[in-house]
Amino acid sequence: MYKYDEYDQQMVDTRVEEFRDQVRRRLSGELTEDQFKPLRLQNGLYLQLHAYMLRVAVPYGTLNSTQMKLLGDIADKYDRGYGHFTTRQNIQYNWIKLEDTPDILAELAKVEMHAIQTSGNCIRNISSDQFAGAAADEIIDPRPYAELLRQWSSFHPEFLVLPRKFKIAVIASEKDRAAMRLHDIGIKMVRNDAGEIGAQFYAGGGMGRTPMIAPLIRDFVPLNQLITFAEACLRVYNRYGRRDNKYKARIKILVHELGRDEYVRQVEEEFAHLLTQPIEPPLAELERIKAHFTGPDFEQGLSDELDLRDPDFRLWVGRNTTAHKVPGYVIATVSLKPVGGIPGDASADQIRLMAQLGRDYSFDELRVTHAQNIVLPHVRKADLYTVWKALDEAGLGTANLDTLGDIIACPGLDYCSLANARSIPVAQKISERFGSAEKQAEIGELKLKISGCINACGHHHAGHIGILGVDKKGLENYQLLFGGSEGADTSLAKIIGPGFTEDGVVDAIEKATQVYLANKQGEERFLDTYRRIGMDPFKEAIYG
Amino acid sequence: MVEVQFRFRDDEPVNDPAVTVDAFSEQSNATAVRIEPGDDARDLLPQLDRLALVEINFPAWTDGRGYSAARILREAGYKGEIRAVGDLVIDMLGHLQRCGFDAFAPEKALNPVDAQNAFSRWDNVYQATAVDGRQAIWAKRHPA
């Protein structure tokens, strides 16, 4: 894992002092709320429906146990005993006091954490594959490149007041676990014919009101030009992204309006110019960062045997574990989606327990996934039963990864001031209806995603089934969408027809699963069957 | 005329009336120009030699196009004054400076103590902008 040097530490410490000064000026009245708002947002401090909300960055979703433990302690000391893991691999606290924020940031800085650029119209926290460094299918660990980009994007003076927020994801395997093409810039690390590593750039993806899948804009950027190319992409966006309408200000609209080819032409022209400027870090810097990610000292020659006599454990192993690149190890995903629970929420005690398990059984490493779960990336198979037992006792042993119980949901109208409808109660009802082991075994992989408004924080466009909450004359109403995917086969879900009440939408999903089960061929998932037979049979069953 | 509150240059201040970017190419005796957010700073590149002052206007500080404009002029070798005018806020002063601004004329005067703190806030920086004379952290980590 990356470790701060004196410079990195000084940067976060300076930020704490800067924010402390901004809070002081706000409380003294020197700054009005209108002036303070963009400043606090650049430091992850929102105003939500009930209180201030603080979003803490988890760069590329990677944490050590000391950091994870502190996240639990902060929940107890400054909030109401819990935190919410987000779809951008971060954590947010819902009940923060403005007066406390400088102290919270100071505590975070002591364990090399921060809330820098977790909101605002700037380059946000860089996200990545939650299985990085552990996955059997990766070309290379993507995190050193994400860290290089993290440093470049932190307080980049030219790009702090962009037309709109800007999200970057970096992956390095064929299987996309980070929804890379639904980002403003998606980067896939690849190997060319000569065997060299480079970066493939996609630009102009995103969800929100106008979902778009990012087109490829460059096949191969050599590693010694990575920052320069990113800078060219950002400069064209900063200069020409729309600023007349905040709903048309994301880079996806610029790429769409200019056309992919014209955007590429402008970026290449800017890139050629910027190559004449001494702005690219030397490869030695990338090597320095890479040295932090050489990975744990895995034991060699471990057995792949697992004792699966406990049926609940067997179920969990089947659902929630993934192949590790080293024999004898496994990647374990801890579901934060207990039946009837609040997706992504974890209590302070649960957070500390996961920290302890990460320390004792996963080489001190944990990950946050964009599906709002936690990963123990390097667990010895011999320890897996012990780990699961401890998780299960704490209500963290649910076996439902990628099934109907593993719902992504935004906070919705229960917490969010932008929402039009509540998301969490819908997620709870669905997981109660479909969360049993039998139902999950029958229905299999089905990714369901719920947003409480068209801003799409719950990724409803990318759900095999998506739900969008809207306000219909003061009443909550839910639209149903089918056919989205965020993987290597990225597609956008389509609305199937008129909306439903909260109970109505759960019934409609039940009917949809029946259509799937009646039409499924072989090993088809819900999404595969839907793609083969189309929307009509589903509409007929639901609205019939 | 709004006063220059902070200036980081040793030469005599230029106070020629600034003309628009469009007018500048036609008025061959003009030496000062004012860039609005929608203007293309690159239109000025053929005539940099006769420029002594560039004002870059921020009607709202949250419109960041002026940051790119300043850096583009510096990258092209412009050595004269680049003055930020309009809605300037204390917390962005240091970042403006890093993009090549060397004079600041806020429409409402800023608290001078807070402003000095903002200018000197960051002892180190992660990026090379190549126009602020500062060494990036990566360069300090890997001395040539």
Place this chain on the structure above:
Amino acid sequence: MKILTGNDLKTGAVVWWTGVGWSLDVNESSDVGDHGAAIIAREEGAQNVFASYVVDAEKTADGVRPAHIKERIRALGPTVRPDLTLKPADPDAINWVI
């Protein structure tokens, strides 16, 4: 009636204008009539609250009920965490929101 809500500057807590000050309890709200904008200007200027706005509500036998569900959730707390609402001991409190 028209009532006024905002957030306490230091703590962020949701508060309601009572006619003389700010309360956590929506039932203590007073009808601000056409004076909402003037009260907002004065109170925000005095750094007491921020992000304040006027909402429609009705006076019922049980107290003051904001017209829109969003402000009812604001007044009570998250419907999915009854323990964190202003009425943690009242199992029916959520029904007031919906």
